[in-house]
Amino acid sequence: DTEVTQTPKHLVMGMTNKKSLKCEQHMGHRAMYWYKQKAKKPPELMFVYSYEKLSINESVPSRFSPECPNSSLLNLHLHALQPEDSALYLCASSQDRGYYRVGELFFGEGSRLTVL
Amino acid sequence: GENVEQHPSTLSVQEGDSAVIKCTYSDSASNYFPWYKQELGKGPQLIIDIRSNVGEKKDQRIAVTLNKTAKHFSLHITETQPEDSAVYFCAASKGDGSSNTGKLIFGQGTTLQVKP
Numbered sequence: 455d456t457e458v459t460q461t462p463k464h465l466v467m468g469m470t471n472k473k474s475l476k477c478e479q480h481m482g483h484r485a486m487y488w489y490k491q492k493a494k495k496p497p498e499l500m501f502v503y504s505y506e507k508l509s510i511n512e513s514v515p516s517r518f519s520p521e522c523p524n525s526s527l528l529n530l531h532l533h534a535l536q537p538e539d540s541a542l543y544l545c546a547s548s549q550d551r552g553y554y555r556v557g558e559l560f561f562g563e564g565s566r567l568t569v570l
Numbered sequence: 571g572e573n574v575e576q577h578p579s580t581l582s583v584q585e586g587d588s589a590v591i592k593c594t595y596s597d598s599a600s601n602y603f604p605w606y607k608q609e610l611g612k613g614p615q616l617i618i619d620i621r622s623n624v625g626e627k628k629d630q631r632i633a634v635t636l637n638k639t640a641k642h643f644s645l646h647i648t649e650t651q652p653e654d655s656a657v658y659f660c661a662a663s664k665g666d667g668s669s670n671t672g673k674l675i676f677g678q679g680t681t682l683q684v685k686p
Contacts, residue, residue, distance in 0.1 A: 458613075496659050496676035497614065510673065544613050558604065559674065561613035 457481055458562035460545050466568045469535060475565045477528040477545030486528040487559065488520060489544040497544055497561075503528060535569045542566050572597040574662050576677025584685050589650050591680045593660035594642040600662040603636060603643045604674070608657045617658075618645070650684045657681050 458479045467473050477486065485504045489497035502510035503522040517539075519531040528545055542564040549558070573596040583589050595603075601622040606614035620627045620634045620643065627634050631650075636643040647654055660677040 494679070496679055499673055502673075546613075558616050558619065559614075561606075561615065563611075563613050 458545055458547055458560050460543075460562035460565050462565055463563065464566050464568075466570065467532065467535065468570050469537075471535075472531070472533045474532065475530040475543055475545075475567075477530075477562060478526055479547040479560070480526055481547065481549070481560065482525075483547035483549050483560070484525060485548045486522060487546040487548075488518075488528070488530050489546060489561075491542040491544055491564070501530075532567070535567075537569050540567055540569045572600060572662055572664075572673075572675040574660060574675050574677040576660050576680060578680060579678065580681045580683070582683045582685065583650050585650060585652060587650055589645075589647045589654070589682055589684075591645045591658055591660070591682075592642060593644070593662075593677050594640075595662040595675075596641070597662070597664065598638075598641060599664045602663045603634070604661050604663075605634060605645050606659045606661065606676075608659065608679075610656075614659060647682075650682075652684050652686050655682055655684045 461476045465473060487502050488500040490500055491497045499512050500514045501520040506522045506525055517534045521529040544564045545562045546559040574593055576593045581589055604619035605617050607617045608614040618627060618629050618632050618634050620636050622638055625636055631648045633646040634643060658680045661674045663674045
């Protein structure tokens, strides 16, 4: 079982809805990530939080709004999405490995989003 | 920026045979090379990784080799079993100098099918 928990597992929303995806980890990791994955494609990085501060935003449209309330939680707020935003949204976390060393990413099972 | 190419895109082997997946990267500053396995309906899971100060690493039936001069690395699975069937992603990363959250650049993935 993954140690990164994502809810909900499935979400169907209309283009005018507002919804949120949630992610939680209790491994003491200080970096948390949102990835988007389309079918038969690799994960694409969206956002990275390091020590609860946004450190990387991969030019993601503003209809996706990340939030890191504390070191264990990561949210992704969704508003006015488009059908092409339908995808698997993966949360991941990694431990602080120190300067110039990237740590192992632990992925959650993902939230499958369908935008009608 | 970094680019990672992965081959083959699909691979079918008989149970008990070996499987080899190859990746090449473009940025010579990359220093971390993980391999992820993604089963249907699940998030990617790290199976093995290697850093640029090591040429080879082995974990039971799985091994990874790295050739820094040629900028390529390979995943070797011996004595394949049906449960090895999944999508495998290679990735490359480097420390970004400001934090431990270096970006992972994924290859396009290889769908491995192990026939009983």
